[in-house]
Amino acid sequence: MKISIIGVGLIGGSIALKLKSKGIAEFIYGIDNRADHLKEALQLQIIDAHADLEYGIRNSDLIILAIPVDAAQKLLPKVLDLISANQTVMDTGSTKAGIVQAVKNHPNRSRFVAFHPMWGTENSGPKAAVSESFAGKAGVICNKKESSEDAMKKVEKIVESLDMHVIYMDAEAHDVHTAYISHISHITSYALANTVLEKEREEETIFQLASSGFSSTVRLAKSHPEMWVPIFKQNKENVLDVLNEHISQLRKFKSALEKENYEYLGELIYNANKIREILDK
Amino acid sequence: MKISIIGVGLIGGSIALKLKSKGIAEFIYGIDNRADHLKEALQLQIIDAHADLEYGIRNSDLIILAIPVDAAQKLLPKVLDLISANQTVMDTGSTKAGIVQAVKNHPNRSRFVAFHPMWGTENSGPKAAVSESFAGKAGVICNKKESSEDAMKKVEKIVESLDMHVIYMDAEAHDVHTAYISHISHITSYALANTVLEKEREEETIFQLASSGFSSTVRLAKSHPEMWVPIFKQNKENVLDVLNEHISQLRKFKSALEKENYEYLGELIYNANKIREILDK
Known part of the structure; x- marks a missing residue:
């Protein structure tokens, strides 16, 4: 599948590397405010191309948000505005109640899956990305019922491809x-x-x-x-x-x-x- | 040299393994209140024999205390009572002011070197011992002037054999x-x-x-x-x-x-x- 990763830092970069090595990602667009991170991500073959937000979203089956939680909460409604019914969006943020609340009544809410990989390091940026980061760790999916079945299946496949075990949880919990x-x-x-x-x-x-x-x-x-x-x-x-x-x-x-x-x-x-x-x- | 290690746990065991691998220790007596630790240490070839306190001390060039700091502070004066002028004693405790105070006026004070290796783990017992534990870490020697030159040289050689870099410091500091x-x-x-x-x-x-x-x-x-x-x-x-x-x-x-x-x-x-x-x- 074609994937857009918004935020090609530690988390976005690590996901990209793993999905490439597993053959899940046939093409990855990197979307980032920081030109230096996009350049590094290209050099490190984390992404295949960089794109602006609209172009990347339009050309992807899956859009992954891997930016700070305040930015993700702000951007997610805009991303959902831009997608059609066969596209899926997931985030990777460390807090979940705020982001599910932010899109609760969005017409495309069901295309979004709230996700949190229980892994991180004290480092940041694409250079800190490591392909095997997530293996054996928990991947938490929140408020499963608010997502469409096919969107959920797609994200579950991604989480399993990261070699994580999936845990389902309420966002507040x-x-x-x-x-x-x-x-x-x-x-x-x-x-x-x-x-x-x-x-x-x-x-x-x-x-x-x-x-x-x-x-x-x-x-x-x-x-x-x-x-x-x-x-x-x-x-x-x-x-x-x-x-x-x-x-x-x-x-x-x-x-x-x-x-x-x-x-x-x-x-x-x-x-x-x-x-x-x-x-x- | 022949060495007695009092306390064949994580620290004593790790020191023993390293000194053996470096060829510094030709024979190691293990002294410990815990029979199970002595047995394990023998099986793991951390020590060559176990001994009671007096026998071990009488037959060693160097005696290393690697027991909890309260026990070390209590035992050290007794160990110093038992040694002669060509033997050396060192400890490995995480606090230093108490132990140097406890032997301040002992006639054999100069045979003792106060030492603290800046390494440890959350595990204990001989099974937790690792030969390469200390490499690259700091080995602190306290109150250098209170020890004889030859005792100091012997301990410095031990610390260097552990691949640690020596730092000299006042015990209070x-x-x-x-x-x-x-x-x-x-x-x-x-x-x-x-x-x-x-x-x-x-x-x-x-x-x-x-x-x-x-x-x-x-x-x-x-x-x-x-x-x-x-x-x-x-x-x-x-x-x-x-x-x-x-x-x-x-x-x-x-x-x-x-x-x-x-x-x-x-x-x-x-x-x-x-x-x-x-x-x-």
């Missing part, structure tokens, strides 16, 4: 779960980076001492505000809810240390260890 | 820096795990959705309390200082979200991104 599983991790990582940058003035010492543990915890703090501010904005209520809980969990550690209650500190850690059973299932 | 670079990462990771376990009752959903980002941030939360409670206890003041700063950094994110001040939120993230320049130097 998705946003609650991702606040826990993904969004709060980014906030703790950003706050940890700011803590170290604030208090540890000797940058050379950070660099020299940084262990694999620190690098792992702070990795997500490299993620760009252009992507993450819109996510936090769209998922504000859920993120605040989890953030409040997280601060109160940190206060328990603080209190155990202040009171030198090391038995309680041990219990807090022992409880946290349970995450191993869940993650290593 | 070490504990301040590791509070930032390592200890706070563990607390945030534990608190994050507890947040998710508290709020996300659907364990199956955590498991299914858990992305690489979440796994990365929460990885350290798998680390055992037996190792970490003593570290937090010994480094209480520094850890509390950093923890307070971290909570206040998180509150900035909370306030930005509550006030819907997305420009400020973007600034906080932009600032956190600077950690990339330092880590990717």
Whole structure:
């Protein structure tokens, strides 16, 4: 099939590479505001040509939005305006309630499938794209009933071609779960980076001492505000809810240390260890 | 040389494997309270024999303590009681001020070298040991002047054999820096795990959705309390200082979200991104 990818960055680029290697995509148009990204994507053979929005959409069976969630929410109604009944549109955004709400009453709503691949890195741009990124990860499809059966089948085929396992979820529930599983991790990582940058003035010492543990915890703090501010904005209520809980969990550690209650500190850690059973299932 | 390793777990085992592969250790005695660990370490050829404390020490050129920091602080004076002037003792603990204080006035103080390899994982026991663990990481030696020149040379040779680069540091300064670079990462990771376990009752959903980002941030939360409670206890003041700063950094994110001040939120993230320049130097 012919595919337009709007946003040829980390996610759009990785999808393109995988769909090409699987022979699913016979031709990929890249659509992007950034001329440098389009140039790189062409050089890296992520896309076959670049196109303007209308031309790309008109000539594609499938249109994939892979841009920040605020931009996607704004653009999606326009994309749906431009398509006909045999075309399908999917997004890849980290928040889902806002975007399904934005097209709820659009006459072409059923041609859209709301999708979120549970993969990403702290890097961005077409150079960061990796073909095997998604393998083994969850691909969440939201509000299945609001999409046409044939559009759904097309997207399910894409998700399986990415070697992901499909999970179906309500958009509101998705946003609650991702606040826990993904969004709060980014906030703790950003706050940890700011803590170290604030208090540890000797940058050379950070660099020299940084262990694999620190690098792992702070990795997500490299993620760009252009992507993450819109996510936090769209998922504000859920993120605040989890953030409040997280601060109160940190206060328990603080209190155990202040009171030198090391038995309680041990219990807090022992409880946290349970995450191993869940993650290593 | 002949070496006794007290504590044949992750760190002791990894050191043993590397020193054997480099031909530095001609014979390694394993000393451990846990019979199962000794048995495993023998099977895995991490040690050549197990020994009781006195026998092992009497027959070794170098004694390496690789046990939790509270146990090491208690045991080190006894080990120093048992050695003669041509033997050397080193530890591997994550806190350094307490242990150097504990032997400050010991007649054999100069035979001891305070060491901390900046590597570890969330796993424990001899099965978790990996020969190439330390390569490229920092190996911190504290209070160099309190050790004899020949003991220092022996330990420097060991650290270089582990393919680590040596950094010299005052023990108090070490504990301040590791509070930032390592200890706070563990607390945030534990608190994050507890947040998710508290709020996300659907364990199956955590498991299914858990992305690489979440796994990365929460990885350290798998680390055992037996190792970490003593570290937090010994480094209480520094850890509390950093923890307070971290909570206040998180509150900035909370306030930005509550006030819907997305420009400020973007600034906080932009600032956190600077950690990339330092880590990717």
